[in-house]
Amino acid sequence: MPGHRTKGFCASAAALALCAMLAGCGGSGESVGGGKVVLRYTWWGNPDRAERTEQAVALFEKQHPNIQVRTSFSAYEAYKQKLAVQASGGDAPDVMQLDYRQIDQYASGGVLLDLAEQKAVLRTGEIDPGLLATGRLDDTQYAIPQGRGTETVAYDVKAWKASGVPLPGKSWTWSEWADTMRALAKKTGKPGATDPGQSEDCFEVWLRGRGKSLYTEDGGLGFTADDLTRWWTFTDKLRREGAVSPAEQTTQLDGSVENTPLGRGEAVSDANWDAPASGFLALIPTGVALAPMPSGEDGTPGQYFKPSMFLGVGAGTNHPKEAAQLVDFLINDEQAARILGASRGIPVNESIREETASQLKDFDKTIAEYQSSLEGSLKDPPQAPPSGDNALQATFQRDYDQVSYERMSPREAAENYVTEAKAELRS
Amino acid sequence: MTTTDIPAPATRKPGATTTPKRRPRRESQGPAWVFLSPWVLGAIVLTLLPMAVSLYLSFTDYDLFNPPRWVGLRNYVQMFTEDPRYWRSVVTTLTYVVIAVPLQLALALAVALALKSMKRGKGFYRSAFYAPSLLGASMSIALVWRAVFNDGGTVDNLLGTGGWVNKPGWALLAVALLTVWQFGAPMVIFLAGLQQIPAELYEAAAVDGAGKWRQFLSVTVPMLSPVLFFNLVLQTIQAFQVFTPAFAIGAGKGGPADSTLVYTLYLYDRGFVASHMGYASAMAWVLLIVIGVVTAVLFRTSRSWVFYASEGDR
Amino acid sequence: MTTTTTPVVRKPVAWGRIALHVGCLAALLVMLYPLAWLLATSLKPADEVIASLDLLPSRLEWSNYSTALDGVNDVSIWRLLSNSLLIAGGAVLGNVISCSLAAYAFARLRFRFRGPLFAFMIATIMLPHHAVLIPQYIIFNQLGLVNTYWPLILPKFLATEAFFVFLIVQFMRGLPRELEEAARIDGCGPFRSFFKVVLPLTRPALITTAIFTFIWTWNDFFTQLIYLFDPDKFTLTLALRSFVDASSTSAFGPMFALSVIALLPIVLFFLAFQRLLVEGMASSGLKG
16 A cells, blocks of 8 residues: 555645644734734723723724724733733734833833833823832833722721721721721620731731831841831731631632622721722622721821832834824823723812812712821832832742741741742842 | 554554554545544644643743743742742642542542442432532632531531631631542542443353352442543542642632642732743643653553553454 | 331432432532622622622612623623624634644554654643733734734644643543544544544533633633734623722622623533533443
8 A cells, every 4th residue: 555655645745734734724813904003002990991991992093093003902810811822922912001010121121112212202201200200110001090099997997886986097007907907806796907918918018117117228138137026916916806817717818809808797897999988888788998008107198109009111012103092192182081080089280170070970079088098198109119029928928828827927037938939039 | 643543453553564464444534534534724723833832831931911021040040049839839730630530530430339239219319419610719619618517517526627728727727628529520520421331241140159249349330441541530630730739729819828838829910820831831731741650650551550442352 | 127128128229329418419509609698699688798788688689680691891791792702602613623622643643753752741730820811912913913812713723732631632542442443444534433422422521622622722811911902802800800900999789790690601501512511421431
């Protein structure tokens, strides 16, 4: 059967040809007919944000008939993975939504365009300089903040009132907060708050209240093992007293409000970011209110207005001007702002913020009022954290688990963390 | 693994002088390559190439964005000597393998045997037992698991053990049970294997006076051994690579207190969360080698207990 | 004792059978409990989805289903469903064809380097896929196939899922050689004996391959996430996750409802094919 040999080769060749054909077919993604510029814009969020974004984008396309915008979105965690794979594969989208923690990595990895080059179409004059600076790295503006948020103590109004403990006022120190939590636990029989020891964000607020910071200007560690030991000793004591949630509750945090002790009805309050706190309302229909984060013992505020998200432009984009136009539209256009509302945090453009404030509804309004009550009293935000922070946020929680499950003393865990953090920041 | 792992003609090569007598060379290699051509193409482009890249990356410092920087064996050295969390993930994974694989296979085999001897309702039971496996480890099922195994959840109420998913000593068991619960795949494979056993063999055994148990040992076990072997090898490999159930139940962090931080979860954490893809690649290759050794051992022992019908009467 | 039980012993088989059924049903009760929980949760109001540890909802929240059926972001549920079906169907076709071809070569044909190549094939199952994700993405990006279904389907046509090759190899090895020998004596080449003799006998393994491929592809989140960009190319599995976003507000209730909806096609697929599994068995095993 000598014929078989040639048959084999023919079949292999045919298979190869087929694959080449498939490859040829698929490659038509980018060029849409009519000479239109096509932009890819990706972001994270939920279906509600998706709907509003689509509307805004449609308006942009109407204003710029030569531009077509293709959007895509996923939930936060999935988005981070997807964007990382895209970017490392050299396939970053033209316009992308970025988190505070991603800026450093994406900028230093050459993924982001210097936006100063597009000053002509991208206006930043109406953004608070301190906030704008968070998107700057080595004096280059890599990203523009799109919304702002801040941390808050969200609480179950009904449960708190029923306990007879006085409601939180305009400010409190960490020790006043701790006493209140103890009182709440005593009166209600359940913890006053989520154990803040697991949260790098809460630690940062506490640290800033003591005049320190998580990271130094040059991306080193801004605190010592002693600082962290003090923090974890503080929270560990509260946990042992039952004033904050036990380890078995705390460990179930997965970022969603539903899985917080407050969301499960196992605690009276929860320290969280203000935007997601709106989710509590669906779980506690009787009412949720926002109180400020505790400050340092001398009244130094630790919380700050943090950009809830940024917009950046891919360094590899073929249409930097059009991409910048889209960013400008999303940040500075009044109609766009009206459509987007507070779905991406309270707008950063100051005149738009004032103008839209009156139109905000429901919990968006609560958040806007909460933020304006803090206006002027907070310090400037720190610059974007170094890229190692992505890993450290999780490490922080892991190391504290060892404390809350009483497998390590606060001192041991803190020493561990500082060692790991130094290694992470060096690499 | 070596060529000797494969029964069948390949092992006979050394005795080349006798081979021609028994098997005259009546087929060319051409047809084999036709059958293999899709696989060869896929293996080269989609498997070998990416594997080679990841092997290279394992010797580099690669943060996903900047070009990889050659660091020699540093990732491997760091893994073995400086990373206690790595070793904890190794212990966690081994524990998981030891719990999940035997439990899942035993359950799958038991149910398959029970169903085989059933005259009526077989289709119903098979579907019902398979149902959990339809779900995968989706986010919804993870939330269900966390509710059922939580403080005050069903398991706590029935057994009084407290929650499992939130206790470091118990959480891994809850993860393993999720895998065991989805025993549909090995069950179906067992069932298919059982059905392949010719009925004549049982009839012959019955004629020889063998009872049920005797039939099981002398007919079912040897005839099922290739399938049993397949399930054992594949479930072991998959157990070493367990990711999704641990990711879903531990809320992506391997909690509580790293108790469900299995190997691939830590690999994912290093590669995609911490952006140390070089380190993650090195972890992947160590895992490959370990699984390779384990599989090779399984293949070697298989020669004493796996029976291939096509070779018995060669 | 023995005397009193004598009348009962007359039908010992029936008792064993009943015990078997009782045992199986009891096991099923435990097995299906989490599924009941899933179903019940899909009807819980928002404040009970996570917080409540009771099986049954306090009231039925049907709006979870209507929200889920609305689809996500202008993409209808039917679109999502047909996208999922297209991918899963393509994957099934690819795996069944390519894996059985390769398996036949490994199980029955002779070629150079068979041993090493087989070992390599098994080894490809062992590398965690996260490690090759980025190189694979780069390859597909170079081919211009990102944001198409090819990265999800093409690998299946190239037998990259060694699990199934190995599965079918094991089945083929279990088949008696005499049938093929006979076919060969009748003048069948390897192609005809593959199609006429081996393939029909391997049917249980092929159906198993089809079922697993369908389910696993259907549930595979990560690959779909990475390769699909346009929302109108999204699948049910992708849509499912978009309901839960930790940075804004989530909708766990609709997510559970959509999980139940997404479960229906795979249940139907399984029910349809598991029946074929029975026929396949009848024709191969018993008469073989």
